[in-house]
Each structure stands twice: as structure tokens, then as C-alpha cells.
Amino acid sequence: MTIYNFSAGPAVLPKDVLLQVQAEMVDWHGSGMSVMEMSHRGKEFMGIAAEAEADLREVMGIPANYKVLFLQGGASSQFAMVPMNLLRGKAGADYLNTGEWSKKAIKEAKKYGAVNVVASSEDRNFSYAPTQDQWKLDPNAAYVHYTPNETIGGVEMFWTPDTGSVPLVADMSSTILSRPMDVSKYGLIYAGAQKNIGPAGLTLVIVREDLLGEPVKGTPTMFDYKTHADNESMYNTPPTFAMYTAGLVFKWLKARGGLAAMEKTNREKAGLLYDYLDATDFYASPVARENRSLMNVPFTLKDAALDEAFLKLAKERGLLQLKGHRSVGGMRASIYNAMPVEGVRALVDMMRDFEKSHG
């Protein structure tokens, strides 16, 4: 039976990448070493790291005045690193509140400065993203932070805020690499790897160079972006194997036509699900139409008492990890880049069959 894994992260990886990792596991390119065994300062791994960065720069179109950092600690570490590095003497920063991950970023930022919540969608249970005309921006803010895709709520923003000269900061953990985006509009982008990039344990940061170098007092050396920018992410031992796997994912993206091709496929996959959700009363999408995520599709059964039976049938069909996040309930299908369209079709077929037998 073919297994389709709808986990929100760590999540499905391209099968071709896993097969290459497997083939190269014990002896990478005749080196006699696994990538796991290589010194991060040896020529083999230095080459792997340089190629990963070059491929990512190409795929995302990252301008030359941005540093690409391969870090550890997840987006949760960025919740502190962003204010510690980007407040730069200012009293506070602007944050948009669109859900669980926004809230965590806001809570952590309050340790280091004042937080001005420019707008919040908590009034409607985080089911939409406020448009910019609803935002109350502070012209003195050090930066503006938002979460273009809320992994838990499945709320995605398909427009880029205009914050003028105030740097825009985005937690792109669950949307990065899913479609083209204009990096030059951002001061800083960060993302945990375990959705569209690679294995957990790697965190990607893309930061405009002029924002580096003024961390707040008491910032750990490892939490100072400049430490890593000045050392090509090799100040200390980086998560080498995760970087190698991410590099293979970047090559996989290139071979498939890059982010424009990804967006096309992702829109096709998400469309299959949303079209079906719109055509039935048995299931419902809680998210405002204009903010329906391409990556994370939460949905509910009209009768929550059927949830367990639904998950049981899904599992029997090899459709895994569909249970919604504990904070919202219902179901959630995460359909990242590596989820093949066949997986989404299998899910819709199963949903239809379940509706027929329980509707």
C-alpha cells in the first residue's frame, strides 16, 4: 500500500531525495565517508554547503546583499533572535497576530521590547488575515513581523505588506519554497526546515546585511546573526547532515522547474481539496476564502463524533497524520511540495467514500 503522510512537520520529503540519501549513506561520492562523518571544515562538506547555498540563492532569487544562514533551534529560537538583533536601539516592534505562531512570536518579543500588535484576527478565531488597511503601523517600529502562513490555522496571506522603510520580517516556516516570492521586500525571512526544506534541526535565515551587528546586551554569541554571517554558518559545527539533505531538496526543486512550477502544482493540489470542501456540506473549511493556505488545509466534519471513524478509514487507506492540531481539533491535511498530487487525490477519494457511507 502506498503511504501518504499529511504531517504538518516534520513532513513528507521527496522520495528521490530519500533514495539518494540512502544510496550515499555509507560512502558519499567515493570519499569512504558518510556525510554524517565529515568534518564541517573539510573540502567535501564545504563543497556540499556552498552548493546548497548557491542552489537556494538561485531557486529563491536571493539578492547579493542578503546573507543566507544555516542555523539551529527552530523558528522558536528566531522568536527571540529577531528582537535581540533587530531592535537596534528602538523601543519596540510591530507584530501582526494571525494565530498560534504569531502569538508565540509576540510573547517572546515582549521580553526584549514593546510590542505593538498592528492587527489581530483573534476576533474571528484566527480564521482570516487582516488586510493592511486594518493595520495600525507604528512609524517608529524597529521592524514589522508577520506570519504569512499559519501552520495550525491554515491561514495564508498571498500579498506582501508594504512597510516602507521599516524592515519586514516573516516567519515563513510553512510557506517558504511553495511559490515565488520577492526576497528584496523583506529585511529578514526565517523558516524551520522541517516542512519544505529538509529534516528537522535546521533553521534557515535570510537577512539583509545592513541589519546585522547591533544585538541587545546579553545576547548569546550563538544568537547574534553576525556571528554566523561572518563565519559562513561555520562559527561552530552546523547541522551538517540536515544541510546536505536540504541541498538535495534544493536540487530537486531546480530539476522540477523551480518555485513557479511548485506554485502551479501546489495550487492544483490545494484546489482539489478546496473544490471538494466547497461542494459538500459534510465537511467544512473554517478559513476565509482569500486566506486558504496552499500548504495546510484544516477542515472539520459536520459531526465531530465521526472524527475517529474518519481517521480510522484514512489510516486503513494509508493516509497518515490527518488529525488536526490539538489546539483547534478537526482535521488538517498538510500538502507540502513533496506531497504528490496522487496523495491529495487519494485523500479526496477517501473523504468522498466516507461521506457516502456516513452522510
Place this chain on the structure above:
Amino acid sequence: MTIYNFSAGPAVLPKDVLLQVQAEMVDWHGSGMSVMEMSHRGKEFMGIAAEAEADLREVMGIPANYKVLFLQGGASSQFAMVPMNLLRGKAGADYLNTGEWSKKAIKEAKKYGAVNVVASSEDRNFSYAPTQDQWKLDPNAAYVHYTPNETIGGVEMFWTPDTGSVPLVADMSSTILSRPMDVSKYGLIYAGAQKNIGPAGLTLVIVREDLLGEPVKGTPTMFDYKTHADNESMYNTPPTFAMYTAGLVFKWLKARGGLAAMEKTNREKAGLLYDYLDATDFYASPVARENRSLMNVPFTLKDAALDEAFLKLAKERGLLQLKGHRSVGGMRASIYNAMPVEGVRALVDMMRDFEKSHG
């Protein structure tokens, strides 16, 4: 040709572990998923994590009142996390200075409190470790920090300091799991994984529970040990694949007789090298006899002009990564648990042949 990799870290891993990782790469135990693809909150990975912790507790004999944390960020992050968490209202801490890694720990700790250097071996180029009668301990210190094995200098301490009621903290990155040690004598032990534990990107912390919960103001949530202790290292997504691989290494250790058996083999391996270094004038060990590391064996050629030719012959024989650290020069053979005795024999044979042809 058999390759032997003497890298100081990331370093050689047990071949059997690599082969198992390879075999399970695409489909772990019939789950249809790679471990890389598993949700960290799913039952499969929760089982892997729990087993890894249980095996480590068994192998090291970790008492029940100690938490085992699987973190990220390397020992370099611990250099800040230790003072941020363990100062607990005290003005400062005691540090022993035995080399490059001690110095880094000291430098970072000064950001958060006063550092009293109890003793230093800098007077003799960090070639030995001062005995405790030479230490000037501060009875009011929050803790005493030392580095039982300096990876760069190859200086190891085979005795445990007695610090009375002041918690003892050790950076065991390059000595952990190489021989039995009494965890109950320590307040906190930390270690980057990339020597004796597993792949880079995982950091192990073993901490006595009563030391948790009073971080200094401004400590990032991710740098508060209690965050991770209260959430079984699952506050956010942990480095799942590195934890899985480390778990296989712990099982490998158990199958080979645990740490007592490791020490026996490690003494045999190091003995082969040191015995030869003692028997020749062509090479020399810079380290005091009582502090010769079992894990990292630096040595010099009497004529440094021959270094390149030495490394060339080594490479021809499949003996890799023998160049000494850029800060000290010469050669260094790191011979962690996973280095087979055959690798050390091959190195000594090559050294002898090189001496014959160049001596």
C-alpha cells in the same frame, strides 16, 4: 581501500549504525515513512525518543533526579546557557582554563557574571591540566565549570574535581561515553553529539533537577533548560533524525558491553599510539603524560617541513583528517569509540613507514 577517518568531529560513526540508518531510510519498520518524515509528536517518533533516552540512562547510569535534554546549538550554545541558567542570583562562577574550549566558555560566561579562573595551564601552552591543589575555588561561586577533555589540545583529566556543595559543570563533548563516569558528582554535563554520540546538530544536556528554573532576565525561552525539561525535549520540533541516529549508537554501545568495555578498547587504541610516540624521536606528543587524551591524540613531527609529505602518504593509505587544528598545527588523530583498533594499527604502521623513509 578501507578508509579510516580521524576527524575531531563530526567524526567516524559505527559502520553497523550507518548500515541500519541506510536500511531504514525510506521505510522505518514498515511505517511507510522515513524517520526524517515523522511528526515528532507521532507514536513512532515518541517511541524512538523514549528508547534513546532510556538506553542512554542505562549506559551512563544516570540517576532519576537528572533530566536528559536533547537540544540544538552545540556546546557553543551551552557556553551561554550554563551561566544564564545556573548563576541563580549569584555574582559569578568558577572556571578552570585548560585550553581553547575552556577559553571560549569563559569568554561567553563573562557576559552574564563574574568569572573566577581557578587555575590555568596557559603558562605551558595548555599541555596539562592543573591538579586540584593548584585551584583557587571561590566558596560563593554559583558553579564550577571545566572541560575534562580538550579536543584541540588533547588534554584529558582522569579524575573528578571535588567541589563540595558547589555544582560541578562539565563540557564533555569529546569524552562523553568513552569511559564510565559517575554522573551523580555533576550538577550539569553537556556535550555536542558529533564525536561519540551521533550526527552534528544534536546537543546533549544532563542536568540535576534542582538546578532548573531560575534563568537570568532576558534568557530566550529556548535557552531556558526548564522549557525543555518540562516538555521532554519536545517544546518545539527537536532534531529528530539526529536523535534517532544517536539512539542507534546507544544500542551499539550496549551491545558491545557498555562504557567499561569502551574504556578497555579506547585504552588499547590510545596505548598503541602513545607507546609508539614514546619509542621514537621522530614524532613527539606535546601533552603531559598524566593528561594524554584517550580520544584526541595530537603529535608533531620533529621536522615540521615534513608535515605535508606525511599527510600525503596518510591520504594514500586511506588515513584521513590527520591535520592538527589550525590553532596548534602538527597532527591530531581523533580516535573516538567508533574508530576500530585496526584503524589505529594502520596509522601506527604508516607512521613507522614514514619514519623509516624520512628519519
